[in-house]
Amino acid sequence: MQGASTGTVYGGLKYQARCIADVRADSDHTSFLAGTLSLKEENEVHLIRLSPSGNEISCEGLFYHQNEIWDLKSCPFDERILSTVYTSGETYVASIWKIPEITSQSNSPQLDQLVSLDEHTAKIKSVLWWPLGKHDKLVTIDERNILVWSIDSSNKIAKVISQESVGMLHNLSGGAWDPHDRNAVAAICDSSLQCWDLRTMKNANAIEHAHIRDVDYNPKKQHILATAEDEFGIRLWDLRMSKIPLKELPGHSHWTWAVRHNPEHDGLILSAGTDSTVNLWQVSVGSEDSTIDSPRDRHTRQIDPLLNSYTDYEDSIYGIAWSSQDPSVFASLSYDGRVVVESVKPYIQRN
Template sequence: MGWQSRTRTLQVFDTELSADTVEWCPLPQFSHVLACGTYQLQKGDEKQTAENCPAPNRIGRLYLFECNPQTSFIPPLTETQRRDTPAILDLKWCHVPISERPVLGMATASGEIQLYKLMESQQGTCGLEHELSTGLGPDRLALSLDWSTGRGESSDVRVVSSDSSGSLTALSLGEASLNAVCQWKAHDFEAWIAAFSYWDTQIVYSGGDDCKLKGWDLRMGPSSPTFTSKRHTMGVCSIHSNPHREHILATGSYDENVLLWDGRNMKQPLSETAVGGGVWRLKWHPSEEHLLLAACMHNDFHILHCQKAMEGQDAPCPVLASYILHNSLAYGADWSRLPLSNSTPPSPQEPPQISVGLTESGGHLRIQYESPTASFDTSLEDDSGRYIPDQCSLPEKSSVPDPVTSPARDSQSLSCLMASCSFYDHMMHVWRWDWSPEDKQKPSEPVPSS
């Protein structure tokens, strides 16, 4: 059976400052809430000499949105809050409520891990209130964080963070405090990423600009790693433990490859998939264990199907879909847990949406923005400035083999809501991905690009 894969843009938002991280709240009651973080480097006057030039000022802004994806004629996102902060390098929601409230963790350029609790106003909208802050040490940037709660376990909630000095910090969350349990030098250069094993939260993985992937057992102390892998050939900048399949780990690097691992054997990966861009973030699907979202810096966003690799067949993970409508570095991406109806494409009277496939380099697509600020519709043009209608087929870059199973165990189709952001053009996109059995068509009808 053939499968049809389609992405459609729902909304584009100008974050004004460079956008680098987006996160949907994982708690069911608040799955309509989306956070976006930005990072902007403000350099001093170029006329100043090196001696009297102040240190670069890194500023940020935290956005909060609420989403109603079922509306057809208005953008699904509504901004409910924005607050200026130090530059934000990573955001992660705790997967379980803390004191009955959702909590968002933030890694900042001021070297702090900041926690915010989500509150509801009398008007019914949501807002974030600062709860706790913990400094990681002087003269360092907090680069990433992860919660130990990836499988929904609420006992012994902890945070792990990595920073620009190459260090990792494990922190324990108390009733009114976030305390460093241990901190250690893990990498020779920037430690880009740190992540828990969600199946054994005493295990921490880290990746750094020294091209090394390492494992740590907090029970043994951080004096030496449990393993060191040099399988990546450039800096390791993304790691995510699969919350649905024990031992499965995904890693990404500036070397433009996604590696899948079995944590019981870190000498050799299960698979290696070239994605054509540095892999800044990886996210496993909230419920479908084989689907992996990759933010690939210079080469857009891709959804990988990892079933064969996870079964030990030593095969690259095929790309099921690509979202190519960002014009800058693809940094932040996340799956939403909001349910979507498996609806058909919009009717002709509805605002035009965007349907794209992989294109040849000679047919590069760009977005034409209709409004300079906030939320607006988009149209799609080719390099000659010609509008490409929604139903138009686009040239395919490569064919993707059919997966060996349907996208969902108990259904014949899958629809997902996504958010992604790109850096220098300071844009956040909300889009949907539909994966369904391909409709049988008459021989005279063209087959739409997927």
């Protein structure tokens, strides 16, 4: 099914942008953070909130962030804390910030820097918070290393407690933290996905021969994750049988850049790409599944997993995020700074 976007549009980002994140810790509102990527201008973090009616998006806060934002995450247990990866001169660094109190006199205040995660010796790519609640550890990934940090935001202390290098022959580009296991992280590495045990800092498992751009764990089913790949589109994997994917979905007509499982509705998956499209999928995969689809099975079932394509964009889409507070809602961010918030309730009710 093809369809133009009919969602609520927030066009308030003045500059190009790649990063959007759900504010999970905001239990009262459907909120998102978006960060800009301007080389010459002072950048901004926008706190965007959906009205209770779902018909209007407002900017609840606009905060200066001097440098280009390449990665942005909201702390899952404190709505006023976030992390960014950004440029500083010719290097990339990461920091944890606190959003200042918003008052009527506030006029785009500066974020309060709590700690700088400055122990990296290679280009940092991503900051990972454990997704399901309070945890005093952070994981950061640079091109050569995985670092585990002990974080004390209240006292502005961050300390590396363990790290491991993947060696000069490999190149890390991102990853995801398993919501079912605080000790498991999946790291995107060249033509493979490496699953790391944070207790031993060793590679415990791997999915080989895939050029992966994004990875996301299924929050409802243990061992299941999705990957966005250049050649194969979207693949779903059971890490206990990592040689062959459980399911395969078509990719986008250009690069498939991001993939996200719905936080509550099992089987609902979003993907976004540089073809200016967001796709909504419905796929039945459970950790209890012991069989893998054969090509014949896929052909004979004749079930189209694509529920809808949202095509009312004019630029590449690098950022998508489901709302934790209302899992029928997602936000997408195109490179031109346009935020669109959509409801997928019709598709949930249909299924």
